[in-house]
Amino acid sequence: MVEALINKQRVANSFSRAAGTYDSVAELQRDIGTQLLTLLPQSSPQSMLDLGCGTGFFTPALKQNFSDATLFNLDLAFGMLQFARENRPAEKTHWLCADAEALPLATKSIDLVFSSLAIQWCENLPHLFSEIERILKPGGRFIFSTLGPQTLCELRIAWKEADSYVHVNEFMPDSDIRNAISDGLMLTHLEEELRILKYAQLKGLTDELKRLGAHNMNAGQQVGLTGRERLRRFKSAYEHQRLDDGTLPATYQVYYAVVEKPLGN
Numbered sequence: 001m002v003e004a005l006i007n008k009q010r011v012a013n014s015f016s017r018a019a020g021t022y023d024s025v026a027e028l029q030r031d032i033g034t035q036l037l038t039l040l041p042q043s044s045p046q047s048m049l050d051l052g053c054g055t056g057f058f059t060p061a062l063k064q065n066f067s068d069a070t071l072f073n074l075d076l077a078f079g080m081l082q083f084a085r086e087n088r089p090a091e092k093t094h095w096l097c098a099d100a101e102a103l104p105l106a107t108k109s110i111d112l113v114f115s116s117l118a119i120q121w122c123e124n125l126p127h128l129f130s131e132i133e134r135i136l137k138p139g140g141r142f143i144f145s146t147l148g149p150q151t152l153c154e155l156r157i158a159w160k161e162a163d164s165y166v167h168v169n170e171f172m173p174d175s176d177i178r179n180a181i182s183d184g185l186m187l188t189h190l191e192e193e194l195r196i197l198k199y200a201q202l203k204g205l206t207d208e209l210k211r212l213g214a215h216n217m218n219a220g221q222q223v224g225l226t227g228r229e230r231l232r233r234f235k236s237a238y239e240h241q242r243l244d245d246g247t248l249p250a251t252y253q254v255y256y257a258v259v260e261k262p263l264g265n
């Protein structure tokens with residue numbers, strides 16, 4: 001299964017609203033993106049794209065690594081892009097409000113695509129990869145991090161105890177990522193990491209998700225108020241997962257990958 005029903009307007013609105021608070025709670029996201037930077041190629045690209053650039057946190061690092069390259073910062077959420085443009089301005093940088101699955105970029109125009117924790121919000125991964133294949137120059141690379149299905153499993157388990165609605169995003173396994181990669185691209189690196197964040201109180205986690213803008217965007221979620229009884233059941237089920245050290249865990253399953261477009265394609 002490589003297609004998830006994602007409400008993109010909801011994704012855009014949620015991240016736009018979170019633009020001003022995102023950086024204050026995005027420690028894990030910064031760590032993951034920083035680790036992804038270690039997979040940057042040695043050779044200098046002329047053009048690079050930060051796909052789902054968010055607040056533009058990685059703009060300075062990308063510019064520092066490749067000062068001569070033209071950078072395209074792209075995001076679905078206009079609010080994120082506006083924040084990034086104001087707070088992380090950079091020379092030879094263009095700002096694009098667009099969908100990763102329909103890129104407003106010319107065929108064979110980009111040498112390097114960097115994308116940290118954005119493609120998990122895409123609806124159709126084969127579309128995404130065929131767009132990446134189209135815009136990459138032969139010899140170009142797509143390096144990305146994304147989330148796997150174990151991500152926020154504790155939250156999913158707790159909500160399952162409370163009701164039958166989808167409250168937590170469904171993230172795709174690496175087999176779906178592999179299957180989605182188009183024939184003209186080659187997966188050259190894929191590693192997985194489990195990170196477990198710990199919280200004293202459940203509110204710490206739920207507030208953080210809100211400030212990140214990372215609410216549930218899958219179809220099938222409940223519209224309207226969450227009833228008091230369901231909420232009580234949810235909290236109690238999460239509490240049952242408290243660890244011996246007294247904290248509440250939140251698991252993130254992270255994939256780091258490199259995909260290359262071979263020369264001659």
Ligand SMILES: C[S@@+](CC[C@H](N)C(=O)[O-])C[C@H]1O[C@@H](n2cnc3c(N)ncnc32)[C@H](O)[C@@H]1O
Pocket residue numbers: 011012015016026029030033051052053054055056057074075076077080098099100101115116117118119121122
């Ligand atoms: C978790 S944030 C990551 C931001 C940044 N890359 C970072 O690591 O701090 C995910 C970003 O992806 C963007 N995004 C989600 N779906 C997208 C899509 N289909 N096309 C482009 N951007 C998208 C969101 O608006 C959000 O800014």
